[in-house]
Amino acid sequence: MPEEIVSLQAVEKIYQTGDTSITALASTDLSLSSNQLTLIMGPSGSGKTTLLSIVGCVIYPTQGKVFYKGSEVTGLSEDKLAEIRLREIGFVFQQFNLIEPLTALENVMQPLLLQGISKQDAKDRALKALEEVGLSDRINNLPKKLSGGQKQRVAIARALVTNPSMMLCDEPTASLDAKSAGIIMEELKSLASQGKAVIIVTHDLRLRKYADRIIYVEEGKVSNSIQHEEDYK
Numbered sequence: 001m002p003e004e005i006v007s008l009q010a011v012e013k014i015y016q017t018g019d020t021s022i023t024a025l026a027s028t029d030l031s032l033s034s035n036q037l038t039l040i041m042g043p044s045g046s047g048k049t050t051l052l053s054i055v056g057c058v059i060y061p062t063q064g065k066v067f068y069k070g071s072e073v074t075g076l077s078e079d080k081l082a083e084i085r086l087r088e089i090g091f092v093f094q095q096f097n098l099i100e101p102l103t104a105l106e107n108v109m110q111p112l113l114l115q116g117i118s119k120q121d122a123k124d125r126a127l128k129a130l131e132e133v134g135l136s137d138r139i140n141n142l143p144k145k146l147s148g149g150q151k152q153r154v155a156i157a158r159a160l161v162t163n164p165s166m167m168l169c170d171e172p173t174a175s176l177d178a179k180s181a182g183i184i185m186e187e188l189k190s191l192a193s194q195g196k197a198v199i200i201v202t203h204d205l206r207l208r209k210y211a212d213r214i215i216y217v218e219e220g221k222v223s224n225s226i227q228h229e230e231d232y233k
């Protein structure tokens with residue numbers, strides 16, 4: 001059964017630069033649940049990354065409250081938020097962000113080592129995560145010896161190795177060909193069906209077929225309706 005992972009109550013984000021203030025996100029109420037793959041779509045500059053960053057406890061809203069699994073996180077210190085990110089949230093980015101001098105296995109072990117888990121346990125769990133994304137035969141490869149799709153699968157393994165409740169993905173398929181993008185989306189869809197909340201910011205209209213839910217952001221305003229779908233064809 002889907003459970004609420006994150007909820008936003010009257011959340012607003014205003015960026016102040018000099019005399020100008022930009023409302024990146026207008027007052028927003030939103031609830032994101034486990035077992036769901038949610039796409040966040042909308043034009044460039046509309047506020048998608050801002051929304052993802054607030055959901056991911058990366059930035060604080062200017063107004064409103066954010067709850068993670070029912071507890072308010074808006075008033076927490078930077079350190080506490082970092083701890084929530086490390087333990088509860090997996091991040092996947094367009095450019096993979098792998099550490100180049102480390103092998104696939106070592107990259108996936110990193111979040112566990114940061115959590116203070118022993119090297120042997122970290123290795124066992126990283127091997128499992130790499131197996132889950134179908135990369136058991138590439139564990140000793142350096143990132144430069146992997147294709148784009150394989151790099152993104154290592155990045156997904158690194159994001160899921162801590163068993164997070166939520167995976168946040170910023171344009172995860174934008175650097176990939178159609179076939180690799182399909183493999184990545186199948187992987188993310190499968191993680192959602194296993195119980196994670198998977199949230200994906202994308203411009204890629206082909207991804208809509210994988211979505212349980214599509215959220216549109218336009219000029220900082222969030223709407224849940226998929227009636228706008230035609231506008232984005």
Ligand SMILES: Nc1ncnc2c1ncn2[C@@H]1O[C@H](COP(=O)(O)OP(=O)(O)OP(=O)(O)O)[C@@H](O)[C@H]1O
Pocket residue numbers: 015016017022023024042043044045046047048049050051
């Ligand atoms: N740190 C910041 N300081 C000032 N303004 C910002 C900052 N970050 C974002 N903005 C502004 O807030 C608005 C929303 O930006 P955001 O990056 O959330 O949009 P986006 O929908 O993710 O865009 P894109 O699809 O191009 O990545 C934009 O007008 C942007 O210029």
